[in-house]
Amino acid sequence: MREEIVKEYISLIPNVFGSFSELNKDSMELSHMQNHVIEYMYMQNRALNLKDISIGLNVAKQQLTNIIKDLETGGYLIKVPDAKDKRAILVSLSPKGKEVQDNKWIKIYQKFSEGLDKLSMEEQLDLRYALHKVNILLEKMGP
Amino acid sequence: MREEIVKEYISLIPNVFGSFSELNKDSMELSHMQNHVIEYMYMQNRALNLKDISIGLNVAKQQLTNIIKDLETGGYLIKVPDAKDKRAILVSLSPKGKEVQDNKWIKIYQKFSEGLDKLSMEEQLDLRYALHKVNILLEKMGP
DNA sequence: GCAAGTAGTAAATATTATATTACTACTTTT
DNA sequence: AAAAGTAGTAATATAATATTTACTACTTGC
Numbered sequence: 485m486r487e488e489i490v491k492e493y494i495s496l497i498p499n500v501f502g503s504f505s506e507l508n509k510d511s512m513e514l515s516h517m518q519n520h521v522i523e524y525m526y527m528q529n530r531a532l533n534l535k536d537i538s539i540g541l542n543v544a545k546q547q548l549t550n551i552i553k554d555l556e557t558g559g560y561l562i563k564v565p566d567a568k569d570k571r572a573i574l575v576s577l578s579p580k581g582k583e584v585q586d587n588k589w590i591k592i593y594q595k596f597s598e599g600l601d602k603l604s605m606e607e608q609l610d611l612r613y614a615l616h617k618v619n620i621l622l623e624k625m626g627p
Numbered sequence: 628m629r630e631e632i633v634k635e636y637i638s639l640i641p642n643v644f645g646s647f648s649e650l651n652k653d654s655m656e657l658s659h660m661q662n663h664v665i666e667y668m669y670m671q672n673r674a675l676n677l678k679d680i681s682i683g684l685n686v687a688k689q690q691l692t693n694i695i696k697d698l699e700t701g702g703y704l705i706k707v708p709d710a711k712d713k714r715a716i717l718v719s720l721s722p723k724g725k726e727v728q729d730n731k732w733i734k735i736y737q738k739f740s741e742g743l744d745k746l747s748m749e750e751q752l753d754l755r756y757a758l759h760k761v762n763i764l765l766e767k768m769g770p
Numbered sequence: 771g772c773a774a775g776t777a778g779t780a781a782a783t784a785t786t787a788t789a790t791t792a793c794t795a796c797t798t799t800t
Numbered sequence: 801a802a803a804a805g806t807a808g809t810a811a812t813a814t815a816a817t818a819t820t821t822a823c824t825a826c827t828t829g830c
Contacts, residue, residue, distance in 0.1 A: 485751070485755075486740065486743060486751075488755060489743065489751060489754060489755045489758065490736055490739055490740065490743075492755060492758035492759050492762060493739055493758060494732070494735070494736075495758075495762045496643060496758055496761065496762055496765075497643055497735075499761075499762060499765045499766070499769075500639060500640055500643045500644070500765075501643070501644075502769070515815090515816060515817085516787095516816075516817080517816075517817065533777070533778090534777070534778060534779095535776080535777060535778085538777095543817095543818085544818070544819070544820095545777075545778070545779090546778090546779080546780085546818090546819080546820085546821095547817070547818065547819090548778090549778070549779055549780075550779095550780095551817095553779095566777095569776095569777075569826080569827075570777095570825080570826060570827085571776070571777040571778065571824095571825060571826045571827070572776095572777055572778075572826090573777080573778070589637070592637070592640075593633055593637075596633055596636055596768075597629065597633065599765075599768030599769065600629060600632065600633075600768065602767060602768055603764060603767065603768060607764055607767070608628070608629075608632060610760055610764065611632060611760070611761065611764045611765075612628075612631060612632045612635060613757075614756075614757040614758075614760035614761045614764070615632065615635035615636060615638075615639060615757075615761055616635050617753055617754070617757035618639065618642075618754065618757045618758055618761055619635060619638045619639055619642060621746060621750055621753065621754045621757070622639075622642045622643075622742075622754075623642070624745060624746060624750070625739075625742030625743065625745055625746060626642075626645075626742065658785090658786065658787090659786080659787085660786080660787070676807070676808090677807070677808060677809095678806080678807060678808085681807095686787095686788090687788075687789070687790095688807075688808070688809095689788095689789080689790085689791095689808090689809080689810085690787075690788070690789090691808090692808070692809055692810075693809095693810095696809095709807095712796080712797075712806090712807075713795080713796055713797085713807095714794095714795060714796045714797070714806070714807040714808065715796090715806090715807055715808075716807080716808070
């Protein structure tokens with residue numbers, strides 16, 4: 485029994501990963517690490533200081549100095565001194581930085597939407613319900 | 628309606644990605660590209676020549692020369708001359724190379740299995756069925 | 771208030787990744 | 801059998817990423 489649930493889950497991973505691996509295909513402007521930072525900031529959706537990002541991405545803070553300086557120069561990030569800690573600097577995504585991530589999700593949306601057209605109305609309902617169920621249960625399993 | 632299916636799918640991605648991003652956490656021995664090659668070989672599950680890998684991973688064959696030489700030196704890959712094409716060399720995973728990938732999946736298995744313990748028997752059955760349904764329908768949607 | 775600790779920066783260095791060109795040995799086409 | 805094409809290797813240059821040490825300005829704990 486357990487074996488079979490795991491097997492289904494393992495099958496799911498490549499299916500979903502197909503979408504995800506295409507996320508960074510096009511964004512040629514930015515390097516791997518720069519993308520990584522923007523992704524992380526987008527997910528956190530709040531102003532972070534370098535230390536936060538360093539820990540969150542498991543990257544040395546020394547590396548971030550230049551990466552973030554370049555992203556700021558490019559207009560993707562905004563740096564503001566932290567009022568509460570005068571050593572620190574709060575970094576947040578600019579509208580341009582957010583747009584980079586938004587566009588990635590729009591692509592996933594479009595691709596998924598095309599796939600949906602191949603399903604009947606009944607299958608679409610089934611998929612919706614099954615996805616909902618999976619999400620609820622995976623959520624419950626998480627830490 | 629469509630909006631809501633997409634929304635569920637978008638929610639699914641981070642759930643699953645949690646597992647996937649941990650795949651390469653520990654394998655410190657190997658570089659990013661070396662891991663990439665081993666992953667690809669593991670997925671293909673057959674002997675490949677450099678050209679195959681080059682196309683499959685969208686990497687210049689010139690890059691592969693050294694990557695694969697190092698992997699062979701490390702005992703992860705085995706190189707055998709192709710009998711049918713004397714220019715080519717067939718590369719396959721050694722037991723050690725397969726083990727690297729196996730261990731990654733074992734970790735996912737274990738983590739998922741721990742999560743399962745938090746669910747009731749009924750929920751586990753629901754999850755199995757819902758996952759199965761999702762997999763079948765996503766498969767149908769793919770190219 | 772002072773010692774110890776922290777956030778960020780800077781610069782030097784090492785390692786990886788990517789790209790370009792050219793070459794050998796073999797295969798395919800005609 | 802000659803011409804054109806292909807698989808792999810080699811050497812090189814540049815960019816991206818990672819690591820180390822050291823410094824300034826500030827905060828925290830005592």
